[in-house]
Amino acid sequence: MTTYIAHFNAKHRTIPTEQNSIFIWQQESGEIDINLLEDKIKRESSIHFYSLAGDEYLEVKQDDIDIFVYKTMPFSG
Secondary structure (H helix, E strand, O other): OEEEEEEEEEEEOOOOOEEEEEEEEEEOOOOOOHHHHHHHHHHHHHHHHHHHHOOOOOOOOHHHEEEEEEEEEEOOO
16 A cells, blocks of 8 residues: 545635645555545545535535645655
């Protein structure tokens, strides 16, 4: 398994706050599938971020979040 780090930006359809952050994950060495990574970031990070940032009565859905991955690289920190 290799540990990777990604710098990403998330935007929600209605919540005016952007999430500009990093995400660390492990996978077998090889090609990084950006679509799978974006879904993983939504599930494990952004949906929770927007649940905290948004109105307590707003249901945060993955389809309302857009992810842009700036860069990925192996990480040994």
